[in-house]
Amino acid sequence: MAKRYISAADQIIKMAAEIQPDQDDDADMEHIDRIYDVLAKLRRQLWVDFHSVLIDIGIVSQRMAKHEKRAR
Structure with missing residues (x-):
């Protein structure tokens, strides 16, 4: 179970890191x-x-x- 969540977190971090301040809005929206x-x-x-x-x-x-109950 944990592997699934770690994988998802890694994907999100990777995609978020690809968002750059100098990109156009369309590229940012694609990552989002x-x-x-x-x-x-x-x-x-x-x-x-x-x-x-x-x-x-x-x-x-x-x-x-x-x-x-059995112990009593």
Whole structure:
């Protein structure tokens, strides 16, 4: 999971570094559009990963609750 986010961050940093103050607005907008594309792809993945983490937390919580009941 972390590799995906590191890769996206690297892409964003690379594209942001390509924005130069002496470029025309069209070139700047092209870089900004590419950054938004990466963020749009990442948004969906964030939701999927967040959902998976919540499910995992729920499973662990249930197991811990069962374990505590057995210990009593």
